[in-house]
Amino acid sequence: MHENNQRPSGLEGVISLGARRRQPFYLSLLAAAAPFIILAATSAFAIYVLTMLAAGRSDWVNILTGALAALAIPVIAFALLLAGARRTHPFTLSLAVMVFAASFSIAILSALRVPVSYLGFLLTMPSSIFFVTIGNVAMVRRLRRSVALLAFPGASAVVDAAKWKLPVIEPYEVSQQYRRILIDPVTHHSPEWSAQLAKMYLRGMEIEAWPSYLELTLGKVDLAAFDLADISYSPSQILYYRLKRALDICGVLLLALPASLLCGLIWIYIRILDGGPSMFVQERRGYAGTTFRLYKFRTMYKGPHAGSTVEGDSRVIPGCHILRQLRLDELPQLLNILRGDMSFIGPRPVSVAVAEALEARIPLYVNRQILVPGLTGWAQVSQGYAETADEEVEKLAYDLYYLKNVSLDLDIIILFRTVKTVLLRIGAR
Structure with a gap:
């Protein structure tokens, strides 16, 4: 009787009998x-x-x-x-x-x-x-710090793909310090795991399959598992994409005056140092498989050039290195945006030859054509310029993520990252 009087009462008593105390x-x-x-x-x-x-x-x-x-x-x-x-x-x-x-x-x-x-x-x-x-x-x-992966045979590969320290826990290690529990859609969707998952759900934990979590966190899709039929757009996404053309035109009009002045100075500078033409025109793959003429300022001396640009490349006209680093050589593409060939944000257009080669190698590559190509894009700010076919395939995973998750928020993130890239001169040579 005396022992019963010493037992904690209230919620502390419930905790002493086996209930858990939530982490703050x-x-x-x-x-x-x-x-x-x-x-x-x-x-x-x-x-x-x-x-x-x-x-x-x-x-x-x-x-x-x-x-x-x-x-x-x-x-x-x-x-x-x-x-x-x-x-x-x-x-x-x-x-x-x-x-x-x-x-x-x-x-x-x-x-x-x-x-x-x-x-x-x-x-x-x-x-x-x-x-x-x-x-x-x-x-x-x-929120990332409150996520744990429920152990299964392939957990180590998931941790490697995550690129950050993702804790792997056994069922008995599940505690309130974890808000979200990642599960394997094959291993854990089975009768023997149903009771354990039900307990976690009743404790208020969020259960999510690790592939969807990695896709959202890494910002790229799994090309092997990608299927257009799995994409579903919200009404807000559809409305926003319909408004993008009007936003593009407004953006070009706002930039028209300063861009025109800069373009005039750059055009004169290139003409003085290496004569004409000052513009470089290339056929690029566009929306729905069409081709269009993409405009850039010519930053290399006239003559045949092959291969990627390297640091301190002697083929670049003096002073034009800074144009390339600040992406000012791409200012003429505002004309492409005004014409509707491009948008401010979308998959970066590649040359027709590169597009044909990659479409033959990986059929999913044609899905990039579903959206209007952009001056900058999610793959561009996440992966940078691609110099090899393998890097182009890697960028495709980011482009398809953008296709799946296009939204105002994602475009704002891309704009901020683009400004950061330009100011820090990341990736340009």
């Missing part, structure tokens, strides 16, 4: 995003106060109330993102929760009849959206 998973995500929460909140507060002071306002009670509401917007947005803990759509999801949080905060202030500045709130949004998005990406990256 959300605290881990919060720690990853905390610096960006602070930056977003403080910048919003400061921008709102400065906007009010610039307008000549001196009613500090209303100013501080509005500033605190502006501060609360990114905090509310982070709370919503933390609750969702989604790995996909980090940009559009961040924008959506920011709009909701801003609408909620302004509605509360309006209901309380607190005078606010809509301009002040508007000016706080860019920095808040930026820091909220970066914080969301930090949380997405932290």
Whole structure:
């Protein structure tokens, strides 16, 4: 009787009888995003106060109330993102929760009849959206640390393919420190494993087949298992791709003036150093198997040239190395985009000869033609330039991933990576 009185009561008692204590998973995500929460909140507060002071306002009670509401917007947005803990759509999801949080905060202030500045709130949004998005990406990256692979005979090959430390665990090692458990679709989809998987599911763990997880994390498909019939597009993906042509035209028009000035200077520079023509035209494989004339600035001396460019290549016109590194030699392709031959983002077009050779080698290569080719693309920023047929096949895995997952978020990631590549001069010679 005395022993029973010493037994822990409540939930601690349940844990003492064999229940598990959950790890503070959300605290881990919060720690990853905390610096960006602070930056977003403080910048919003400061921008709102400065906007009010610039307008000549001196009613500090209303100013501080509005500033605190502006501060609360990114905090509310982070709370919503933390609750969702989604790995996909980090940009559009961040924008959506920011709009909701801003609408909620302004509605509360309006209901309380607190005078606010809509301009002040508007000016706080860019920095808040930026820091909220970066914080969301930090949380997405932290999610990788809570993943484990359930042991099976081929687990070592999966770990090698993952290219990072992916823990392999036995069923008795499964604990709440892992949010997502990866399983083998062949080994673990069997009667003898059903009870174990059911227990994990009831504990609140997410169960996912390792091929789909690796595809999403590595950003490329398994060519041996790829099938167009397995692709399914959401209405938002279909709508976005329909709008891409209009976005391409708007982008070209915005860049028209500075690009024209740069193109004129480059054209004159090449003419002075090596005469004409300044442009290089090549037939490339385009949409639906068609061919089109791709335009680039000629950066090599006139004459027959063969082979890939190497570091310090003497065939390159002096000063044109920097054009190649900054991709300024590809500015004339804005004309290709305006004509509809290309898009800003899509599979990078290859020469007709290369396309024919690769289509004969791997039938899946024709699937690149389903989308309009791009000035930059997922394979380009993930793999870089391909110098061999094997590297082109490797890039195909990234191109088909883009075909499968085309979206505004993925295009934004490609644009950011393209800017990083150009600024750091990665891959160009």
